Amino acid sequence: MTDMPAPRLAAEVFQQRLLDWFDRYGRHDLPWQSPRSAYRVWVSEIMLQQTQVATVIAYFERFMARFPTLEALAEAPQDEVLHLWTGLGYYARARNLHKAAQVALEAHNGELPTDSVEGLMALPGIGRSTAGAIIAQSTGRRAAILDGNVKRSLTRLHAVAGWPGKPAVERKLWALADYYTPDSRVADYTQAMMDFGATLCKRSTPLCGHCPFNDVCLAYAQGETKRYPESKPKKPLPTRETIMLMLYDPDGRVWLEQRPASGLWGGLWSLPQFDSQSQLASWLDDHVLGPERLPPLACFQHTFSHFRLAITPQPVSCDRLKGVREGGVWYDPSQPAELGLAAPVKSLINQLTPFTLTSTPGHA
DNA sequence: AAGCCGGGGAA
DNA sequence: TTCCCAGGCTT
Structure with missing residues (x-):
């Protein structure tokens, strides 16, 4: 059977x-x-x-x-x-x-x-x-x-129709x-x-002329290697927007908070995120002493497999936090602790160098 | 069965 | 730009 x-x-x-x-x-x-x-x-x-x-x-x-x-x-x-x-x-x-x-x-x-x-x-x-x-x-x-390479090779050799992600095809x-x-x-x-x-049996432009199976490959015989494997049915990526707070203390350290243990960027350390400027303002009001907005950085997009994130970075300097906050650290870019950082967060922090910060008014 | 989960290489 | 890569887990 x-x-x-x-x-x-x-x-x-x-x-x-x-x-x-x-x-x-x-x-x-x-x-x-x-x-x-x-x-x-x-x-x-x-x-x-x-x-x-x-x-x-x-x-x-x-x-x-x-x-x-x-x-x-x-x-x-x-x-x-x-x-x-x-x-x-x-x-x-x-x-x-x-x-x-x-x-x-x-x-x-x-x-x-x-x-x-x-x-x-x-x-x-x-x-x-x-x-x-x-x-x-x-x-x-x-x-x-049965990894992606094997799936691609076998679908071509046997002209197996259907997206390999479908359970029936995968079987x-x-x-x-x-x-x-x-x-x-x-x-x-x-x-x-x-x-x-x-x-050899690459996704695009497979080297069929040098393939040891080109005499028995059904996709090659049909001149349709391009058709296999069938691609995943695609859907448009939704876009979400977020504001990332880059909060710096007088020592040039930036405030990071740890993400929940599972889910997107699970367990990584990231910048505080907000859905709106008013929520950001409210957070600053509640938790920060002496906040001053610094010149903004350019907005950019980070693409995930299932959605696109439009990121608005907002640098802010401050004197200190009000009280202690759990699950957060002051991260010193010049002496970085060994933590996991989301790629765009790492990029942002490296982009805003200590020199950039110390040359702005409001410090020293 | 479909959605969730990153980032980058390659065309 | 678009695709998808030595997939697995959750719902």
Whole structure:
């Protein structure tokens, strides 16, 4: 009772052709490939979710320098983990990674439970494909993956219609992915599938002339590689507006508040946000002594996957806060604490340098 | 099944 | 500009 489309090649033939291609043209020098450990493979797989290899490499190196072992990660404060994730996006990945390290330390003797896909999937942030990748790459046992590269390659090879995000399409692709997965050289095979999708069966302008499967690829035979995979049905992005308060004290420190633990920018430190100038004025009135508005910065837009945020930065200088506020810190840009910052917040703070501030009236 | 969750590379 | 990337979680 399988949902699987007819394979284009016997599994053994597919594997042989792919591994021959990989031995010549695959990537064999990625930082998480040597030294290879379950921990390093795991961290790389999480960072690589929805993120390109070229972007990840520098983050991975910094992360490994600071957290060389699972135990080091588990015992670190979350702020430090988010700090090293700043700019990478999808911050739930970092929170889940941190939490999973703590679970592994307490419940699995500090090791990842790589015995089974189900065991790994029980950890936060690890789904079926990531679990398969970790097992294949770190243990060499048979496990299938289905990432964006594999989805793209398989939809073309088999001319699978429909957006791969649809569960019915995804089921077919999982069946194919599992069918082609070999019993031996699984780590190489998994890496080969990802390399093949990333460097040959690319999203645009795939290199079909050099493809080891161009004699059996249905999309190529139809001259319709462009049509696969079908794209996600698109909807217009809604726009939200916000005012970001850049409140500076006489020492040039800026006031940051921590976001709620989950949701957008969860756990990151950000500038206070307001829906209107009157709300901003009211907040200043309630909490700030001696506020003076500074020359405004240019408005700009920050685009998320599901909406667009129109940001109006409002610099304000002050003497101090009235009383103490929980969940906030005075952040010194010249001696930055190791906190996670949302990308546009980091950009704004770096943009408004200490020199800019001290050259404005109202201080010193 | 659909929405939520970032940021950047590439065309 | 537009698309989407080594996806997973929540509702």
